[in-house]
Amino acid sequence: MKDTYINEILEKYRADPFGYIDSHTIHTGRIRFFVKKDEEVSGLSGEWHHIPGTKLYSLHREGNEKPTFSKSSGIVSSIRNDLEGKFVEAGEKVITIRYPLKKREIIEEILRQVLAPFKAPERAKYFFSLDVQSRIEKFGQRSVMVRPGDEILTMSLMKRDTPIYYQGEPGIIHSVYFQQGITVEQDEPLLGICPADKLPVIQKVITRVKAEWE
Amino acid sequence: MKEKILIANRGEIAIRIAEACQDLGLDFVMVYTPADEDSEHVRRYLDSKSTKNKAWRISSYTDSNEILSIADYTKCTAIHPGYGFFSEDFRFARRVTIRNRPLIFIGPKWEVIRDLGDKINTKRVANKLGIPTIPGTDAPIYNEMEAEAIAEHIFEKQKIQEIAEPSVLVKAAAGGGGMGIEEVHQLEQFRRVYRQIQNYAKRQFGDGGVLIEQCLRDYNHLEVQLVCSRHGERVYFGTRNCTIQSTGRQKRVEAAPGFDSSCFPYDFNPQEVLDKIVKYSLKLASHVKYDNVGTWEWIVARDGSPYLLEVNTRIQVENDVSARISYLKKKHPNLIREQIRLALGDKMGYSQKKIKFKGACIEFRVVAEDTRRGFLPWIGTISRFNFPQHEWSAVYTHVPFTRPYVIPSDYDPNLALAIVWGANVDEVKERGRRFLNEIIIEGKNGKGEPILTNIPYLKDNIDNLLKF
The missing domain is CATH 3.30.1490.20 (ATP-grasp fold, A domain)
Structure with missing residues (x-):
């Protein structure tokens, strides 16, 4: 990877060093907000991320109160105050949090260009195969080596499970871009595979971002 | 009737239930997930800016809290589960009926679903009654x-x-x-x-x-359609044959009546076997005090021995196949309408003697799939969708006829149910062939490849109907 390309990406992030997280209602219910526009909110904290962030809103449904907490520290950049106290449907966009980008996110974005992507063959839900899942649990994700022909994923499409076999250069599973059980669009990367010869490049990217990003 | 029904399902069955509600003068509400936003079961009833909106977005069809919260908010008094999803879940049926704001579950009582909805328990109960099982x-x-x-x-x-x-x-x-x-x-x-x-x-x-x-081989798969009321009335609406299935044991072609001597020289008396499975089905229904629509599924071996497979304690996809060979006051009944009416407490108003059986019927399940590759689901966008119209046919679908439609990958790629009926099996087979030839479905997947449907497979199987 050329330095100019890394420069380009870093420039882009310097111009707008913020990320935006939209919060959609995860289910139906009566909504009550606990924050106001432009209010500062904090994200998960604590040594084990055990302290929840600022309470953003709660949904009352079937006698249960379901609070939603901010996952990231930042500012409430938009909020649907018109919905306060009303019954909302699932999937309604209610709050947007603007937060300063972290080094990790920038590194991950640059690495997307470096790592060999393993793409979703169909719009479907994906799960790690039993073998890969147990290896990840036992040794950690970045210690799992995959080779062409290995059964690495299970594609759940229209209630059918289909094994997905890895095709591409052998390497370790460096990045996982999907969440198990959440639908992924066709051709979206599922995994970022790192072939052994690309490890120095990755190290270089990480060092550069760490050094240049405050 | 002043009941208001929440339709907890999707696709063609949701539309059929809505139409049955309209026929009965009942108000109703739909639910849908974001994946189904373009489906006709949503588009027809969605009017989010109006107070008369009938379609509400939820996170999942299998989240009971979602269904119940919409039911309460929209002041529904009953829930119709359709087929699949919650239709055979006795816990859901129990929760619907036993709560601070009780609702009517349009299906059998939860105790009945518990006893029969679970095929293991069904087998145990059937064995006790001397009904043969696998x-x-x-x-x-x-x-x-x-x-x-x-x-x-x-x-x-x-x-x-x-x-x-x-x-x-x-x-x-x-x-x-x-x-x-x-x-x-x-x-x-x-x-x-x-x-x-x-x-x-x-x-x-x-x-x-x-x-x-x-695993039994060389058999036919039959179904007995029962309709029962809360008042102890129990009738049947004939038998169906659903032997032609995909490799995943999903039904693709279904015909009524269950056997017909013009199709195959059976080694047994077909009418006697059909009578036997109806008798056994009614025996089990009576034992468990069955009180709504249900389908008794049977395996019949080549020698005519029947084995009870399971009971579907819900409305069946193919309910209209039975309706099209049945006559009540010289008209085809609508079994979904009957189901709703009886669940709301009505008396049946007729007896078995009043139900006349005449003719034959075939239902084709039109699915986007590659039948040559293990019925692999096909996903992509449908650009043209056209079905013929005849006085001897009906089509139930959630796919729009006037705009492109992306098949959602979250659910089965079922496109339509096409039904043809006639005076006898030969006539209905001929009509079936003609109907399938007249269907136009066009579309492409993400790679630009043309749509694959099971229509050629359906045509090939017309001559295999009701055979061993």
Whole structure:
């Protein structure tokens, strides 16, 4: 990877060093907000991320109160105050949090260009195969080596499970871009595979971002 | 009637239920997930800016809290589960009816679903009543060693009976509709298949219990359509034959009546066998005090021996096949309308004697799939969707006729149910061929390849109907 390309990406992030997280209602219910526009909110904290962030809103449904907490520290950049106290449907966009980008996110974005992507063959839900899942649990994700022909994923499409076999250069599973059980669009990367010869490049990217990003 | 129905389902059945509600003068509400936003069951009823909006977005069709919160907010008084999803979930039916704001569950009472909705329990109850069932386990197995021992025993039994190709079926105990079933031909393959099904069952149904049964060959798969009321009235609307199924045991072509001598020289008296399975079905229904619509599924071997497979305690996809060979006051009944009416407490208003059976009917399930590659689901965008209109046919679909439609990958790629009926099996087969030839479906997938449907497969199978 050329330095100019890394420069380009870093420039882009310097111009707008913020990320935006939209919060959609995860289910139906009566909504009550606990924050106001432009209010500062904090994200998960604590040594084990055990302290929840600022309470953003709660949904009352079937006698249960379901609070939603901010996952990231930042500012409430938009909020649907018109919905306060009303019954909302699932999937309604209610709050947007603007937060300063972290080094990790920038590194991950640059690495997307470096790592060999393993793409979703169909719009479907994906799960790690039993073998890969147990290896990840036992040794950690970045210690799992995959080779062409290995059964690495299970594609759940229209209630059918289909094994997905890895095709591409052998390497370790460096990045996982999907969440198990959440639908992924066709051709979206599922995994970022790192072939052994690309490890120095990755190290270089990480060092550069760490050094240049405050 | 002043009831208001929440339709907790999607696709063509949601539309059929809505139309049945309209026929009965009942108000109703739809629910939908974001994946279904473009489906006709949503588009027809969505008017989010109006107070008369009838379609509400939820996170999942299988989240009971979502269904109930919409039901309460929209002041519904009853829930129609359709088929699949919550239709055979006795816990859901119980929760609907026993709560601070009780609702009517449009289906059998939860106790009845509990007794029959679970195929293991059904088998146990049927065995007690002397109703024949398929050899195998009548309780879910969770232990691999125990499962293998049972499979070995079933293989040995088949060997003693000199069955040419012995095999066992491994089924997800909590499954249904043909999902989670695999066939094992050799004991050495058993453990691998057992683990695969157990894993599938855990993920899809939340229960890893597995059933092991002898795989019967050379059989016909029949169904008996029962309609019962809360007042102890029980009638049947004929029999259907659904032997033609995909490799995943999903029904593709279904015909009524269950047997017809013009199609095949049966080794048994077909009418006697049909009468026998109707009699057994009514016996079991009476024993459990069945009180709504239901389908009794039967396997009939080549020698005419029937075995009860399971009971579907819900409206069946193919209910209209039965309706099209039945006459009540010289008209075809609408079984969905009957189901709603009876669940709301009406008396039936007719007896078995008033139901006349005449003619034949075939239903084709038109699906976007590659029948040559194990019925692999096809996903993409439909650009043209056209069905012929005849006085002897009907089409039920959620796919729009006037705009492109992206098939959602979250659900089965069922496109439509096409029904043809006529005076006899020969006529209906001829009409079926003509109807399938007149269908126009065009579309492309993400790679620009043209749509694949099962229409050629449906045509090829018309001549196989009602045969062994």
